[in-house]
Amino acid sequence: EVQLVESGGGLVQPGRSLRLSCGASGFTFDDYALHWVRQAPGKGLEWVAGISWNSGNIAYADSVKGRFTISRDNTKKSLYLQMNSVRVEDTALYYCAKDQAAGSGYYWGFDYWGQGTLVTVSS
Amino acid sequence: QSALTQPASVSGSPGQSITISCTGTSSDVGGYTYVYWYQQHPGKAPKLMIYDVSNRPSGVSNRFSGSKSGNTASLTISGLQAEDEADYYCSSYVSSYSYVFGTGTKVTVL
Numbered sequence: 626e627v628q629l630v631e632s633g634g635g636l637v638q639p640g641r642s643l644r645l646s647c648g649a650s651g652f653t654f655d656d657y658a659l660h661w662v663r664q665a666p667g668k669g670l671e672w673v674a675g676i677s678w679n680s681g682n683i684a685y686a687d688s689v690k691g692r693f694t695i696s697r698d699n700t701k702k703s704l705y706l707q708m709n710s711v712r713v714e715d716t717a718l719y720y721c722a723k724d725q726a727a728g729s730g731y732y733w734g735f736d737y738w739g740q741g742t743l744v745t746v747s748s
Numbered sequence: 749q750s751a752l753t754q755p756a757s758v759s760g761s762p763g764q765s766i767t768i769s770c771t772g773t774s775s776d777v778g779g780y781t782y783v784y785w786y787q788q789h790p791g792k793a794p795k796l797m798i799y800d801v802s803n804r805p806s807g808v809s810n811r812f813s814g815s816k817s818g819n820t821a822s823l824t825i826s827g828l829q830a831e832d833e834a835d836y837y838c839s840s841y842v843s844s845y846s847y848v849f850g851t852g853t854k855v856t857v858l
Contacts, residue, residue: 675845738793
């Protein structure tokens with residue numbers, strides 16, 4: 626069974642840093658691209674960042690570019706999101722999501738999602 | 749990376765069909781066949797319902813169908829059921845490993 630389990634969320638002050646993690650199981654981790662998607666309370670989904678299976682391709686939403694860094698450790702089957710210079714508007718439930726298609730060149734959407742970790746940015 | 753535009757709400761009676769639109773630009777919806785639809789029930793993670801405009805993942809009911817014309821994609825739910833009441837989000841591939849979501853549509857079963 627595919628499982629994605631996020632952790633690392635919590636209360637953080639504006640301007641500070643936080644690191645989110647996503648542990649994976651039930652699939653060949655290093656075959657798939659992974660993403661972070663967030664959802665502010667009562668709001669819609671926002672794609673945040675994505676990373677290819679081998680970390681060779683990385684992309685960010687304009688809203689987080691230069692502040693957030695996505696990375697992965699295939700030996701640990703883990704995905705990370707380093708959040709620096711956080712802002713109040715970064716407050717959201719952060720989901721880890723897996724590409725449906727293995728490898729590169731196929732973009733078939735996100736077929737498995739974790740349950741999310743809540744990040745609250747407030748002074 | 750502006751969000752794709754969806755109607756805020758759509759409603760229908762059990763057994764009816766409803767259609768949700770998703771309007772983007774030639775840089776996203778109109779430029780690729782990589783359009784997706786996700787269903788999200790309250791307090792739950794999103795679920796992939798449609799990929800590549802009109803393909804259903806294994807296990808998704810054939811009451812859900814997708815299409816696209818120009819910069820607008822659509823999700824049709826046929827034979828509406830109470831369990832279909834949820835939020836629905838479209839999404840599109842934008843560029844290498846980059847995506848954009850729609851504003852979301854709340855579907856109400858009357």
